[in-house]
Amino acid sequence: MLKVxxxxxxxxxxxxGAAHLSFRKETINHLNVFPVPDGDTGTNMNLSMESGKKAxxxxxxxxxxxxxxxxxxxxxxxxxxxxxxxxSQLFKGFSKELTEMDGLTAKDFARALExxxxxAYAAVSNPVEGTILTVAKDAAAQASQTAEINEDITAVMEExxxxxxxxxxxxxxxxxxxxxxxxxxxxxxxLLTIYEGFLSALKGETPxxxxxxxxxxxxAKEVHQEAVQSFVDPSSIVFGYCTEFFVELNDExxxxxxxxxxxxxxxxxxxxxxxxxxxxxxxxxxxxxxxQPGKVLTIAQQHGSLMNIDxxxxxxxxxxxxxxxxxxKNIVERKTxxxxxxxxxxxxxxxxxxxxxTVIAGGQTxxxxxxxxxxxxxxxxxxxxxxxxxxxxxxxxAKQAQELSEKEVIVxxxxxxxxxxxxxxxxxxxSSNADNEAHMLEAMQEVKTGLVxxxxxxxxVHDLVVEKDHFIGLNDxxxxxxxxEKQQTVIQLIHELVDEDTEIxxxxxxxxxxxxxxxxxxxxxxxxxxxxxxxxxxGDQPLYSYILMVE
Numbered sequence: 037m038l039k040v041x042x043x044x045x046x047x048x049x050x051x052x053g054a055a056h057l058s059f060r061k062e063t064i065n066h067l068n069v070f071p072v073p074d075g076d077t078g079t080n081m082n083l084s085m086e087s088g089k090k091a092x093x094x095x096x097x098x099x100x101x102x103x104x105x106x107x108x109x110x111x112x113x114x115x116x117x118x119x120x121x122x123x124s125q126l127f128k129g130f131s132k133e134l135t136e137m138d139g140l141t142a143k144d145f146a147r148a149l150e151x152x153x154x155x156a157y158a159a160v161s162n163p164v165e166g167t168i169l170t171v172a173k174d175a176a177a178q179a180s181q182t183a184e185i186n187e188d189i190t191a192v193m194e195e196x197x198x199x200x201x202x203x204x205x206x207x208x209x210x211x212x213x214x215x216x217x218x219x220x221x222x223x224x225x226x227l228l229t230i231y232e233g234f235l236s237a238l239k240g241e242t243p244x245x246x247x248x249x250x251x252x253x254x255x256a257k258e259v260h261q262e263a264v265q266s267f268v269d270p271s272s273i274v275f276g277y278c279t280e281f282f283v284e285l286n287d288e289x290x291x292x293x294x295x296x297x298x299x300x301x302x303x304x305x306x307x308x309x310x311x312x313x314x315x316x317x318x319x320x321x322x323x324x325x326x327x328q329p330g331k332v333l334t335i336a337q338q339h340g341s342l343m344n345i346d347x348x349x350x351x352x353x354x355x356x357x358x359x360x361x362x363x364x365k366n367i368v369e370r371k372t373x374x375x376x377x378x379x380x381x382x383x384x385x386x387x388x389x390x391x392x393x394t395v396i397a398g399g400q401t402x403x404x405x406x407x408x409x410x411x412x413x414x415x416x417x418x419x420x421x422x423x424x425x426x427x428x429x430x431x432x433x434a435k436q437a438q439e440l441s442e443k444e445v446i447v448x449x450x451x452x453x454x455x456x457x458x459x460x461x462x463x464x465x466x467s468s469n470a471d472n473e474a475h476m477l478e479a480m481q482e483v484k485t486g487l488v489x490x491x492x493x494x495x496x497v498h499d500l501v502v503e504k505d506h507f508i509g510l511n512d513x514x515x516x517x518x519x520x521e522k523q524q525t526v527i528q529l530i531h532e533l534v535d536e537d538t539e540i541x542x543x544x545x546x547x548x549x550x551x552x553x554x555x556x557x558x559x560x561x562x563x564x565x566x567x568x569x570x571x572x573x574x575g576d577q578p579l580y581s582y583i584l585m586v587e
Contacts, residue, residue: 040139053233067222077222087114126152146183149176161311166210168223174203275325373418380577409437454585486584544575544583
């Protein structure tokens with residue numbers, strides 16, 4: 037009998053829950069049908085859960101309370117889509133009443149689930165039954181009922197899973213569109229999958245031990261090989277832009293808790309639907325479907341700096357889904373596609389948000405082969421594919437793939453992520469291929485690229501003495517600054533790149549940069565370059581601590 041969940045058990049529950057979800061994410065994606073045809077519930081929940089798992093695993097010698105808090109913040113920071121933000125709020129309940137505890141009893145666990153349900157319902161502007169919210173609510177109610185008569189946490193979790201299954205099976209009765217499509221709610225399925233992982237951990241099972249149980253799940257996916265999003269009428273998409281971002285609250289908003297989350301949510305509710313607002317520490321996560329993303333961002337910017345902005349055209353998503361869901365399974369090719377190369381999850385997401393059709397992994401020290409590029413061109417399913425290598429070492433492979441492909445391929449010789457991003461911004465789907473090529477080439481020349489990395493050996497470049505393991509700042513290919521400290525290097529590099537004509541600077545934050553370092557840099561630049569519009573994105577790229585795009 038297990039009476040207490042300690043920190044080591046909680047870590048195992050997180051890891052096993054994440055493993056279950058990772059295995060089933062594509063099946064969950066195929067179930068997605070509400071509220072709009074974005075079809076990525078499984079992916080969004082998986083990314084959110086993985087973010088929390090990584091944060092928890094990086095926490096050493098923490099008690100249960102600290103570990104839960106770190107996990108919750110990790111889930112929120114990685115949350116994507118409605119499902120991801122709701123998931124973060126469900127887990128937020130675990131930390132609501134925990135104070136310096138080194139373990140959760142059955143009653144603590146049940147109360148945490150109940151608190152999570154309250155937080156999730158509060159975060160959603162218009163809660164809808166028959167969704168993940170209902171499954172969470174029914175499961176939590178069963179947890180509380182069982183914990184009153186049983187101290188065994190494994191037994192409580194078994195009843196939670198049973199209740200979640202019953203609730204999930206009932207979602208089509210509560211939401212007609214699910215019944216019409218012949219599926220259960222995708223978010224509820226995701227939550228059940230995580231809870232099944234929790235139960236596996238409590239029983240001492242490993243991810244490998246439950247792999248065979250997914251065979252029937254794969255078969256179920258095949259039954260719905262035609263995306264259920266086809267049951268959605270595109271005219272029902274009133275608010276077409278899925279808009280997500282973080283607000284890092286400014287000093288005025290922080291002062292005496294001046295920021296009112298409820299009022300903020302009420303104001304944004306007038307600009308769209310599917311609104312979620314979740315706050316933790318000094319950050320606010322926003323998800324909304326709107327027709328005017330710019331207006332929403334302007335409203336939010338009154339309270340602080342905007343980060344990790346992601347805007348997706350859901351009507352285009354619908355078109356792509358329905359094109360690929362035709363009855364004969366033939367792929368309908370789009371007119372044009374854009375293939376680009378990048379390393380770092382954040383950079384990949386950014387490039388996709390500004391128009392990239394396909395992003396393949398690659399960059400410095402990791403160059404995709406000609407075959408990789410050629411296969412990616414085929415996977416883009418376009419009559420004409422624009423290829424942005426974003427690295428000089430990948431340009432040759434891209435050109436070789438261009439010669440080998442039977443389709444029309446146009447290689448735009450971008451040598452960096454900033455050049456690739458500038459070219460993407462210049463692309464116009466209404467223009468001819470020739471005009472787009474010219475505009476993209478021109479846009480590349482109008483952006484400066486700055487890179488901060490570390491020296492692998494001692495060297496001297498134009499009288500600049502560089503020591504091994506010191507940081508170096510590059511203006512395109514030229515080393516122009518060096519310093520033993522990362523922050524001083526990026527500051528000196530910015531001074532080299534910025535001139536009186538500079539209007540906009542985008543800073544992509546690498547995987548080695550701490551939140552504290554990013555905050556310090558923001559404060560410094562706000563004082564020194566207040567006349568320049570500066571945007572920050574967590575690129576999570578390896579090798580380069582900072583990538584600067586100066587326009």
